[in-house]
Amino acid sequence: MEWIRQRLDKIKEPFAPGKKYEKYAPAVNAIDTFLFTPNHTTQKGSHIRDAVDLKRTMITVVLALVPVMIFGMWNAGYQYYSQLGEAFTFWEALGHGALKFIPMIVVSYAVGLGIEFAFAIFRGHEVNEGYLVTGLLIPMIMPIDLPLWMLALSVVFAVLVGKEAFGGTGMNILNPALTARAFAFFAYPTYMSGNQVWVSEASNVDAVSGETILGSLAAGENVSYGMMDMFYGIIPGSVSETSTLLILVGALLLILTKVGSWRIMLSAVIGAIAMGLIFNALPSLGIPGNELTNFPWYGHLIVGGLAFGIVFMATDPVSAAQTMKGKWIYGFLIGFLSVMIRVFNPAYPEGVMLGILLMNVFAPTIDHYVIQSNIKRRKKRIQSATTQVKTAV
Amino acid sequence: MSKDIRIKRGLSLKLEGEAEKELVKAPRSKTYAIKPPDFHALVPKMVIKEGAKVLAGDELFFSKYTDELRFTSPVSGTLKQIKRGEKRKIMEVIIEADPEDTYKDFGKMDAASSDAEAVKQRILESGCGAFINQRPYDIVADPKDTPKAIFISAVSTAPLAPDWGFILKEKQAAFQEGINALKKLTPGKVHLAVDASSAQYLKDIKGVELHNVKGPHPAGNVGVQIHKIDPINQGDRVWTVNPEDVTIIGNLFLTGNYIADKTVAVTGSEATNRKYFATKIGVEVADLINKVDEDVRIISGNVLTGFKVAYDQHISFFANEVTLIPEGNKYRAFGWLPFTYNNIHSNSRTSLSFLFPNRKFKPTTNLNGEERALVVTGEMEEVLPMDVYPMQLVKACMAGDIEKMENLGIYEVAPEDFALVEYVNTSKIEIQDVIRLGLDLMITEVG
Numbered sequence: 001m002e003w004i005r006q007r008l009d010k011i012k013e014p015f016a017p018g019k020k021y022e023k024y025a026p027a028v029n030a031i032d033t034f035l036f037t038p039n040h041t042t043q044k045g046s047h048i049r050d051a052v053d054l055k056r057t058m059i060t061v062v063l064a065l066v067p068v069m070i071f072g073m074w075n076a077g078y079q080y081y082s083q084l085g086e087a088f089t090f091w092e093a094l095g096h097g098a099l100k101f102i103p104m105i106v107v108s109y110a111v112g113l114g115i116e117f118a119f120a121i122f123r124g125h126e127v128n129e130g131y132l133v134t135g136l137l138i139p140m141i142m143p144i145d146l147p148l149w150m151l152a153l154s155v156v157f158a159v160l161v162g163k164e165a166f167g168g169t170g171m172n173i174l175n176p177a178l179t180a181r182a183f184a185f186f187a188y189p190t191y192m193s194g195n196q197v198w199v200s201e202a203s204n205v206d207a208v209s210g211e212t213i214l215g216s217l218a219a220g221e222n223v224s225y226g227m228m229d230m231f232y233g234i235i236p237g238s239v240s241e242t243s244t245l246l247i248l249v250g251a252l253l254l255i256l257t258k259v260g261s262w263r264i265m266l267s268a269v270i271g272a273i274a275m276g277l278i279f280n281a282l283p284s285l286g287i288p289g290n291e292l293t294n295f296p297w298y299g300h301l302i303v304g305g306l307a308f309g310i311v312f313m314a315t316d317p318v319s320a321a322q323t324m325k326g327k328w329i330y331g332f333l334i335g336f337l338s339v340m341i342r343v344f345n346p347a348y349p350e351g352v353m354l355g356i357l358l359m360n361v362f363a364p365t366i367d368h369y370v371i372q373s374n375i376k377r378r379k380k381r382i383q384s385a386t387t388q389v390k391t392a393v
Numbered sequence: 394m395s396k397d398i399r400i401k402r403g404l405s406l407k408l409e410g411e412a413e414k415e416l417v418k419a420p421r422s423k424t425y426a427i428k429p430p431d432f433h434a435l436v437p438k439m440v441i442k443e444g445a446k447v448l449a450g451d452e453l454f455f456s457k458y459t460d461e462l463r464f465t466s467p468v469s470g471t472l473k474q475i476k477r478g479e480k481r482k483i484m485e486v487i488i489e490a491d492p493e494d495t496y497k498d499f500g501k502m503d504a505a506s507s508d509a510e511a512v513k514q515r516i517l518e519s520g521c522g523a524f525i526n527q528r529p530y531d532i533v534a535d536p537k538d539t540p541k542a543i544f545i546s547a548v549s550t551a552p553l554a555p556d557w558g559f560i561l562k563e564k565q566a567a568f569q570e571g572i573n574a575l576k577k578l579t580p581g582k583v584h585l586a587v588d589a590s591s592a593q594y595l596k597d598i599k600g601v602e603l604h605n606v607k608g609p610h611p612a613g614n615v616g617v618q619i620h621k622i623d624p625i626n627q628g629d630r631v632w633t634v635n636p637e638d639v640t641i642i643g644n645l646f647l648t649g650n651y652i653a654d655k656t657v658a659v660t661g662s663e664a665t666n667r668k669y670f671a672t673k674i675g676v677e678v679a680d681l682i683n684k685v686d687e688d689v690r691i692i693s694g695n696v697l698t699g700f701k702v703a704y705d706q707h708i709s710f711f712a713n714e715v716t717l718i719p720e721g722n723k724y725r726a727f728g729w730l731p732f733t734y735n736n737i738h739s740n741s742r743t744s745l746s747f748l749f750p751n752r753k754f755k756p757t758t759n760l761n762g763e764e765r766a767l768v769v770t771g772e773m774e775e776v777l778p779m780d781v782y783p784m785q786l787v788k789a790c791m792a793g794d795i796e797k798m799e800n801l802g803i804y805e806v807a808p809e810d811f812a813l814v815e816y817v818n819t820s821k822i823e824i825q826d827v828i829r830l831g832l833d834l835m836i837t838e839v840g
Contacts, residue, residue: 001726033763037728041721041758045808045825046815047696048406048718051737051744053762054819055729057769060743063731128765170766170820257731257742261771322770322784371782375800382626 008032026120030127058129060259064250065136065240065312071233072240073097076144079236080200097144100200101239104139107148111155112138119164128169130176130318134158137177137312140240141305141353142184143197150188154180174360175319178309178353185353198236212237213303214342214350217291230302241305251311260315263324264331268310269301271335276300279343292343300339309352310334319360323370330366334359398586398621400608402778404740404813406552408696409755410717412658412667414559419657419672419680425468426487426675426707427453432523432533433829434836437464437483445472450497450519450651453486461536465520467653467674469495485707488675496650504574504646512577516642519651523710524638525578528619528631530832531807540632542581542623545572547595547636548588548606550613551695555658555714557636558592559669564640565594571643575634576600586618611778616810620779625804637713657681657708661696661717662755663689675707681715690758692716697812698825721759728761737761740817741772765820776813781805783814787824790831795838798831808832 012032015025032038033055042049077093112135113127120127138155162179163172185192198212213223213235225235233243254260276297282289301307314320314334321330334355341351348354429437436457441447447466456462468490476485499519504512516522517536527534534540547557561568576583585601596603604622611617615633625631634642637656644652653674659667665683672681678691685691685704692699693708696716700709708715728734735745738754746754773783781802789797808825815824 005724005726034729036724036726037759037761038763039722039724040760040763041690042760044823045698046812047690047692047699047701047716047758048756048816049759049761049821050741050817050819051734051739051746051761052741052817052819053729053821054765054768055762056731056743057741057819059729060731126763126765128768130768168766170768258772259741259743259769317770318768320770323782324771324774327771367785371785371801374780374782374802377780378626378800378802381624385626385629 005036008035023124024121026124026126027117030117030120033126055129055132057259058132060257061133061254061312062136064253064260065133065140067246067249068240068243068308069101069136069140070094071243071246072140073101075233075235075242076100076200076239078234079198083199096200100144101139103148104142104146104151104239105136107152108138108155109135111152112159115156115159115164119168123168125168130163130169131159134176138180141177141181141238141308143192144200144239145197146184146191150184150191153187154184157183170318172318173364174357175313175316178313178357178360181353182357198238217295220291227299227302230299235303238305241308244302244307247307247311254311254315260311261317261320261327261331263327264315264320264334265310267328267331268314268335268338271332271337272300272306272310272339273297273335274332275336275339275343279339300342304342304350305352306335306338309338309356313352313356314359319363321363321366321370323367326363326366326370329370330359330363333362396603396622397605397607398612398618400606400612400617400621400778402775403550403609403611404776404817405550405609406696406738406816407751407753408552409662409753410660410664410667411553412555412660412669412714414556414669416559416563416656416669416671419670419676421492422490422672422677422680424473424487424489424677424707425466425470425673426485427464427467428485428675428707428709429454429464429483431710432464434530434532434833435462439475439483439486441472443472443475446470447472447488448497449494449653450499452520453488454483456533459535459537461517462522462533463517463520464523465651467651469493487707496652499645499649499651501649502646504570504577507577509577512574512646515645516574516578519645521638521642521645521651524634524642526633528616528633528807529625529629529804530836531809532836534630534632538630540579540581540630543575543579543583543632543634544586544615544619544622545575545584545601545634545636545639546586546606546613546615546618547591548586548613550608550610551697552610553658553660553714553716554613554695555656555660555669558590558595560637560656560713561595561640562592564637564643567640567643567647568636569598569600569643570646571634571639571641572598572600574642574646575639579632584618584622586613586615588613608778611776611810611813614810616805616807617778620781620805627799627804629804635711635713638711656713658714659717660714661692663717663719664715674710677705677707678702678715679704681708682717685717688720688722689717690720692718696756697816698809719755719757721757721761723757723759725759740776741819760821762819762821764822767820767822769819772817772819773814776817777810779805779810783811786831787811787814787822787827790827790834793831793834795834798835799839803831803835 014021015028074094077096081088158176158180162176166172231244255262279293338352338355437454438457439454449469452463470488470490473489474487478484525534582602586604586606657670693702693712731743738746777783786801808829811824
């Protein structure tokens with residue numbers, strides 16, 4: 001380690017302040033801080049600091065994503081081979097998925113980090129770690145067969161328009177990963193919906209039918225998967241959205257480390273259940289409803305991207321509500337709206353993406369009203385203080 | 394009769410290196426110094442020149458914009474040097490001490506039975522006005538104001554903070570007299586905060602509204618107590634005084650002399666003589682601590698709010714403790730990996746340190762990361778037990794939005810209340826500095 005440190009110090013020499021390549025220092029620093037926590041000491045204010053930093057927080061989210069990611073790769077292979085009816089081993093399935101998925105990760109990180117580095121150098125600040133998570137999330141919420149160039153374009157749009165246009169990390173209104181998905185969804189609808197994209201090679205091999213459960217429901221067809229299949233996640237879908245079980249494992253890590261907000265997760269689940277129950281109650285009110293409205297409320301929690309969205313997307317601290325009360329409202333409405341969009345609009349069988357993006361836009365408004373009540377309380381106190389003085393006089 | 398204040402949110406850091414409860418007389422320093430930068434926003438104007446003789450209690454300088462506010466010499470001796478910094482700003486006024494102190498005689502006075510204006514004049518002419526701080530803005534109090542109340546916190550919750558009960562034990566009479574004097578300065582109440590572990594004599598002090606404080610740091614911060622007892626509104630003035638400084642004011646009335654006695658606790662993992670030292674304001678650091686190398690940080694004050702000083706310098710005016718901790722100027726390989734380096738405390742759960750709630754930590758001055766944009770939400774609220782939205786207020790200060798700062802409660806906070814917020818902050822932003830700049834903006838714009 002000592003040797004690497006010395007080499008790094010040597011490499012960094014021409015990037016020091018006042019030297020030839022000073023401008024490019026953020027790029028080198030980003031690589032350095034990835035290997036070593038810097039030797040910076042406190043200069044002003046508190047002399048000691050907490051062990052946590054943004055890199056640690058972001059890596060914790062990446063760790064929480066790893067189980068779903070590996071399962072997603074295996075599931076991609078499993079869906080492919082099982083629909084073809086071929087015999088296969090665990091490693092063959094995983095290998096098939098990995099061959100498809102790893103290039104997607106590479107493209108996402110290369111394009112996204114490239115832009116991040118360029119902006120850091122251009123604006124003269126250090127590279128923020130937010131993209132470590134975003135860059136992994138983007139391929140995870142795309143169909144496995146999405147052409148790489150489309151992925152790259154979505155990343156460019158998400159980082160440039162979704163994030164940097166608003167001032168970079170910490171300033172964005174929309175969740176960048178969902179911005180990428182929304183871009184792909186509306187720009188290339190044929191690659192992002194229908195029954196040809198959710199299983200690997202489905203469009204090339206006739207034998208494969210890659211209908212998602214929500215797609216089937218929206219089309220009024222019967223679903224051939226049991227509830228436990230949906231919970232374990234052995235169903236077609238975006239790469240990592242399918243396994244509710246492993247998403248729960250990730251959620252547990254996020255909640256235990258206090259990195260993800262349990263308030264948002266819990267209230268979103270409550271919201272989704274509430275909307276699901278309302279739809280389930282329609283027949284008893286004399287309205288027959290359809291396949292989607294009659295889909296049991298607990299089913300809504302385990303199919304599609306709802307669980308993944310609630311755990312990894314809704315909890316993005318930058319685009320979520322920032323106040324405690326605001327988080328409860330924000331989460332509840334995400335769950336509520338996601339199920340509502342799912343049921344009411346069969347053209348968008350997956351409502352979570354739109355539900356979260358919609359609430360991203362409303363999060364500052366929610367916060368505004370929460371904070372306004374604090375401000376009112378303060379103003380009221382001044383009023384009562386002045387009236388006290390008046391009555392005393 | 395006492396009232397209870399229960400604080401729930403906060404964080405009591407347990408660190409290695411508490412001071413033993415043993416009072417030792419520190420050797421008399423060769424020089425003592427008053428540092429004008431210790432009084433925020435003060436513009437000092439010298440009244441004597443280098444080489445002049447002074448008694449303990451003789452005026453050294455006064456405030457240019459509030460000329461009643463005088464600053465006097467803690468010891469008798471010769472004015473050795475006026476140290477200046479950039480733009481000839483006065484950084485230190487150094488006095489070469491006589492072997493024995495001779496005091497300027499202000500005359501004895503019974504505070505309780507005296508006229509309020511006379512008490513105020515006595516406090517100001519002796520230089521004791523310097524001990525009185527004002528909220529909002531956390532600056533030296535303007536004598537022209539009338540505060541709605543005076544607050545004294547005898548609760549220490551800060552990491553390694555000295556025990557007020559121990560420091561004040563021998564100074565009970567002076568403390569009571571100081572309270573009597575302060576009572577004359579306000580038409581309102583004098584509030585004294587104690588906690589369950591406080592000595593009985595503190596609870597028996599007369600003429601105060603007693604408050605029983607319970608909870609983690611920053612429960613001992615006077616700002617948090619004001620917030621719970623009688624929050625500051627726009628236009629209000631509230632004064633605060635440190636408990637030991639109350640005894641200096643008390644002694645002034647009892648003896649007629651300005652006796653600038655300070656008890657300084659030496660704490661921290663790198664200190665070897667961890668004891669309480671009886672000494673004077675502005676003492677030389679070298680007379681209190683063991684000789685240390687450059688890899689030790691000497692803090693005049695506690696680890697959260699103190700000032701960095703060098704071995705050959707003097708301690709700050711308000712400091713009741715000197716803390717020695719190791720410098721953290723070392724690289725750590727893969728320090729960002731969660732659940733590694735669990736010997737470093739974290740309020741988040743990305744370090745396993747939370748599994749050992751009773752373990753004492755040995756922190757360094759390493760930043761444990763680099764400055765980033767504000768991303769993580771909810772962490773600041775956990776350690777700020779006030780009805781204030783910290784992140785929103787910090788952002789308003791950064792933007793310099795006066796109306797927003799006012800609405801969000803800038804008058805109720807001081808930088809020290811945000812010390813823990815700064816400690817836990819994931820993005821390593823210097824939040825105390827941000828709040829200070831925000832308050833400075835309010836001073837110039839609103840006043």
